[in-house]
Amino acid sequence: MVTFDSPILHCVVCRQIVVRDGTWRDCAREHHCQGSECPYKDEFIVREPDVTKNRTTLRPDDPGPAS
DSSP: OOOOOSOEEEOTTTOSEEEOSSOHHHHHHHTTOTTSOOTTGGGOSSOOOOTTTSOOOOOTTOOOSOO
């Protein structure tokens, strides 16, 4: 007996059943969807870090962190 306990969904872009236990970029690479935006991007279990949240911009004249 085989039990498959991973979250799955039917993708309207690639028209296949996809497993949501990785990142949406991995899924897009596996199902050849790189050219389109994933409508299920926020439903994947493994979230990719949002690099814009942790980005800090320092002007050249900023003193930076105190030493």
